[in-house]
Amino acid sequence: MEPIIAGLINLMTIQGITLVLLGLLGGFFVGVLPGFTSSNAAAILLPLSIYLPSEYALILMAAIYAGAAFAGAVPAILINVPGTAGAAATALEGYPMTRAGKAEFAIAIARMASAVGGCIATLAVIAFIQPMSQVALTFGSVELFIVAVIGLLLIGSLVGDQPVKALIAGFLGMLIAAMSADPQYAQPRLTFGFIELYDRIPFIPAIIGLFGLTEMLLLAANRKTLLARSFEIVAPTDGIVQRSLREIASSFDYLLRRPILTLKSTMIGFFLGVLPGVGVTLANFLSYAEAKRTSPRAANFGKGEPDGIVATEASDNAVTAGTMVPTLTLGIPGSPTAAVMLAALYMHGVAVGPQLMVNYTLEAYTVLWALFFANLLIIPIGLMVAGPLSLVTRLNPLFLVPIVITLCLIGAYAVRSSMFDVWLTIIFGIVGVIFRRFGFPVVPLILGLVLGPLAEANFVRAMLLGQGEIAYFFRSWTAVGLWGVVALLSVVTVLRVVRGRDAS
Amino acid sequence: MIRSNVIAGAICLSIAIFVYWLAGSVPAMTATDNLGGRFFPRLIAVAMMIASIGLIVTGLLGIEISGGTAKGGAVKSEDDETAAPAPEDEAPLYFGWFGAGELRLGGFVVVMAIYTMILPVIGYIPSSVLAFAALIAIAGEYRPIRVALGAVGITALLYFLFAIVFQMNLPGPSLF
Secondary structure, three states: OHHHHHHHHHHOOHHHHHHHHHHHHHHHHHHHOOOOOHHHHHHHHOOHHHHOOHHHHHHHHHHHHHHHHHHOHHHHHHHOOOOOHHHHHHHHHHHHHHHOOOHHHHHHHHHHHHHHHHHHHHHHHHHHHHHHHHHHHOOOHHHHHHHHHHHHHHHHHHOOOOHHHHHHHHHHHHHHHOOEEOOOOOOEEOOOOOHHHOOOOOHHHHHHHHHHHHHHHHHHHHOOOOOOOOHHHHOOOOOHHHHHHHHHHHHHHHHHOOHHHHHHHHHHHHHHHHOOOOOHHHHHHHHHHHHHHHOOOHHHOOOOOHHHHHHHHHHHHHHHHHOHHHHHHOOOOOOHHHHHHHHHHHHOOOOOOOOHHHHOHHHHHHHHHHHHHHHHHHHHHHHHOHHHHHHHOOOOHHHHHHHHHHHHHHHHHHHHOOHHHHHHHHHHHHHHHHHHHOOOOOHHHHHHHHHHHHHHHHHHHHHHHOOOOHHHHHOOHHHHHHHHHHHHHHHHHHHHHHHHHHHO | OOHHHHHHHHHHHHHHHHHHHHHOOOOOOOOOOOOOOOHHHHHHHHHHHHHHHHHHHHHHOOOOOOOOOOOOOOOOOOOOOOOOOOOOOOOOOEEOOEEHHHHHHHHHHHHHHHHHHHHHHHOHHHHHHHHHHHHHHHHOOOOHHHHHHHHHHHHHHHHHHHHHHOOOOOOOOOOO
């Protein structure tokens, strides 16, 4: 209990609260802007965060994460173009509500559901992360190796629409991570003579290139601009205080009358968020499908049913909390934004993995509280900036793209004052563009970069400890249980491929 | 046949074979060393070869293996970001084999590469002004005064942010 309170007190400083507010506003901005995700924003901010203490950098990123998760719903509801992946299902009900003249109510429901779902899920993480990390602490090299295998299988079984492409991307990430000195004898391998690679491909240029630069290059190619034709809908010019209070009251009342739907959607988001790399889209569509299946007004779904928005938005923000669990207990990113947060930890010299919750307990709880307050503040801040938010969708990338590209390149340079890192950023940016053009997901590549060294180091260690005996890989009941999960996920992967082939 | 899958699979297969071959040059430390530095990259390379062959074969047979993830709407996803064209997207223009978008993307990459080359030679400010002017022009703003003002303004803004606010090390000129 003590570290939980200490984390709360640690956040309650002027700097802490200011960073939550700044991050939330930044998250709103990128969430509304189609073609931009919280991971892009966090990746671009990554080099700047080196000048902040590690927990402040993470506070900023956590708040961006929460803000973007809600704000993606605004363009989804107003113009049927989701600002983030998590808002895709929201558009199914939100846009029909806008067409029926209920845009205000739809946004109010989305705001309240995001806040409630996010807060409940974050409180659950705060309450249970310590016991979970205790379990993670019992993991030896065998168990950690199996966890890495599970992460790899999750790529194939659950990530995205293309399991084979996702697996290839994951393997490629692991191969890129293998371009280093090998962990056993420190022999350079696949380094092409670059001494900079001996300590592995630096994670930060990879993240900045794959998220920030790729996005900007694609934006430049498409020259997307979006029309926000609904500014006046969400920017009332008179009676704003009364109307704001009325909106908060009515949306809160709406959720109170649907406690099971809200809790169920939150739980779906939370548990799918815990699985690394699964992605928010799956959680949202599952929540949406479950709400539709159990709703007495199932016939209204697709025509502007607010219950659909409650389901998708509550699970959307719950996912952000869920992703913190593998990130903080195992050092495996639960989502792209969590991967950027891990990169920030690497940058500050923090050893990630099961020891993180022991050595950096205060920082971990501070970040979790930041996520909680960011979710809570979505209600008032989201209400205040609703009008300007919709204007963001009018931004012309003519100047935005050059600015962000330079931010990416100079940012990559600034971390180690290395031009090599700038070249790497460009290469990863191009790789990201090629990936997207051929329909390969980028997230498994990042997971591969993280899982590769984890799998290799622990596999080699386990083989040495077990003197090459395969039986050593079944040394504990935990290991046996984890192998059971591996078997289950293998079956799911095969079934998914077979079913996908049949469907085509 | 799904041509893009076949091409992508062939490229990935080539990469995997190349890595497998390259990993063979990692020296083994002892005569009985089966788990030296070459083992892991080769293991992953083999797995990638199998997956790539799967992609090629299914591509040749015209089978698109799409998993069971629910889909819907125009979605910009963190793991599959293929957003539908926005209402205000420009009309597609083609110059020979390439569309205007591809040419612009190529132009951006070339400018980034040149920028990275000249950055340590002439320093942050002159190289950034030149790079910004080129990027803004490629992005579609051709009016010289706006290009010049934009390039100088953005360079100054980022210099203020990086060098003054965050006191970062910016690349200095080695030429002067």
